[in-house]
Amino acid sequence: MVAAMIEGLLSTPTLVTFGMFVGVGFVAQLVDGALGMAYGTLSSTFLLGLGIPPAAASAAIHAAEVVTTGASGASHIAHKNVDTNLLWRLAPAGIVGGVLGAYVLTGLDETLLKAAVSIYLGILGGLILGRALLGRFGQGPQPKRLVPLGLAGGFLDASGGGGWGPVVTTQLLSGGHAPRMVIGTVNTAEFFVTMAISATFAWALVTGRLEIAGGLTFFASVVGGLILGGILAAPLAGKITKVAPARALMGAVGFVVIGLSTWRFVQVWPALENDATLAMLAERATLLSAAFAGTP
Numbered sequence: 001m002v003a004a005m006i007e008g009l010l011s012t013p014t015l016v017t018f019g020m021f022v023g024v025g026f027v028a029q030l031v032d033g034a035l036g037m038a039y040g041t042l043s044s045t046f047l048l049g050l051g052i053p054p055a056a057a058s059a060a061i062h063a064a065e066v067v068t069t070g071a072s073g074a075s076h077i078a079h080k081n082v083d084t085n086l087l088w089r090l091a092p093a094g095i096v097g098g099v100l101g102a103y104v105l106t107g108l109d110e111t112l113l114k115a116a117v118s119i120y121l122g123i124l125g126g127l128i129l130g131r132a133l134l135g136r137f138g139q140g141p142q143p144k145r146l147v148p149l150g151l152a153g154g155f156l157d158a159s160g161g162g163g164w165g166p167v168v169t170t171q172l173l174s175g176g177h178a179p180r181m182v183i184g185t186v187n188t189a190e191f192f193v194t195m196a197i198s199a200t201f202a203w204a205l206v207t208g209r210l211e212i213a214g215g216l217t218f219f220a221s222v223v224g225g226l227i228l229g230g231i232l233a234a235p236l237a238g239k240i241t242k243v244a245p246a247r248a249l250m251g252a253v254g255f256v257v258i259g260l261s262t263w264r265f266v267q268v269w270p271a272l273e274n275d276a277t278l279a280m281l282a283e284r285a286t287l288l289s290a291a292f293a294g295t296p
Contacts (some may be wrong), residue, residue: 024229025230033072033234034241043057066194068226082184091192096154100151118265125255149171152167173253
């Protein structure tokens with residue numbers, strides 16, 4: 001019965017359904033714009049929960065983000081939350097990573113990748129929370145290795161897991177950089193990354209490589225709702241970033257990162273237990289350990 005209700009919800013875009021998507025877009029953009037992450041995670045969690053296939057969910061989220069990240073970036077620029085030097089170093093690398101990720105990621109073991117990223121982000125979240133508790137932030141050295149960071153963030157974001165904010169924002173904040181400028185700059189750079197990923201999805205849709213569950217009408221309802229909610233939330237999120245105390249803002253980011261990374265790891269754990277690649281690696285590690293143990 002529940003499955004039939006969900007199917008009916010997906011097949012008939014109503015005002016109530018559209019309102020739900022507006023609400024999801026508002027909450028996701030409010031959190032993402034204020035903390036620099038979680039739009040993709042929150043939106044994809046809701047859409048996947050409705051039974052929408054991952055590829056279609058990711059395409060809808062990135063289509064909506066073209067508008068919402070633009071609005072968010074404009075808000076952060078207006079509130080002077082953007083470091084232009086950092087922006088133009090991050091954005092090009094993120095664009096390249098996003099386009100590559102849309103093609104290459106399907107050939108990788110997503111289970112192991114998600115588990116590894118979850119552990120990595122959890123550690124960084126702990127570092128961020130520790131810096132917030134000790135009050136050590138805003139005095140970090142000039143960010144280095146931004147090209148690899150942008151490539152990794154864009155690459156992971158293209159998979160539909162919302163990797164840009166968690167990876168890039170978390171990495172920069174863990175280095176002790178001022179939360180306001182990091183969050184504003186990363187959110188603004190995300191607009192350019194999202195444009196590149198969305199163009200890739202559009203090409204896949206035109207060429208028939210991507211099929212939209214529920215048809216284009218339902219897809220438009222999802223995207224429209226997410227866009228409207230995001231536009232409504234963007235100015236408020238920029239204001240929160242500007243006036244919120246840096247220590248509180250950094251502490252909130254730390255909690256969000258730890259919570260999301262833990263939740264993602266819990267989600268991937270059942271698949272991890274039965275992952276063939278992991279089982280093969282464990283077997284080889286056991287054999288190698290036994291070989292060393294038997295060496296005089």
